[in-house]
Amino acid sequence: MLKTFGAFAAGLIFGTGILLSGMGNPAKVLNFFDLAGTWDPSLMFVMGGALAVTFIGYRLVFQMKRPLLAASFSLPTSTVLDARLIGGAAIFGIGWGIAGFCPGGLLPVIGYGQIEPFIMLGGILTGMIIVKAVTASGSKTAPAGKAAPRPAQG
């Protein structure tokens, strides 16, 4: 119960940060990437603020033996730079550059009631289901041990 409430509070804070920062507004996000046109450097400050707090905050948190409400920290352990990681990131960047929404920027503006965020959400979920379906059918034919589960980072 406490865990659920903690996650809810973290979601509220995260979403508030997204909305105040401008990450939920595709016009602003796309202008950040438009160096040769109507460049708006604001998102550099979003990343800077988020990274500074997380970098220091994580170091304080990792002084604890375990998180306050869970048995252990769940951290990705893979260190391999493979084609799946880089290819996936490249495809994500293309989609982000087309639409201007990333998953974190999207959810806080769903409640605005405009149609575009719903289309985006439908697209993201479709993409996720496609990967899940292809991965599932691929792992049936792959030799045992080949299709290792990947820890989701983001």
Place this chain on the structure above:
Amino acid sequence: MTEFTPLMSLAGGALIGLAAVALMGLLGRIAGINGILSGLIALPNSSDWAWRAAFVLGLLGSPLIVLMIAGTLPALSVPVSPIMIGIGGVLVGIGTSLGSGCTSGHGVCGIARLSKRSIAATLTFMATALITVFVIRHVIGA
């Protein structure tokens, strides 16, 4: 044109960081929106489903907090056609699933952990987003 908002963006970014630190300190979890969303569409059989749903509910409810604090909601303007939004959405869904992360998971949480994978992924998606916007706005001229 959009207005350059360094202070508001810095403050919003700091809140995003605070939420990421809170989720790690309380639950021991990475605040990666793609991973949380992806875990949600799996069958609700795991104990992780409840906190993921709660986190997403918090995200969805955040405009109410902003309304209470500021009295007004920040602008939402989408200079992209619905069809292109749909295409972009599918690519974001596929890319973040294959690449195990998005802006929050890799760009914030992963880089803060100095994860080699996250640094490589972030450099990659920032680069392809830059190229994509350049091509759409200045080569095709949409």
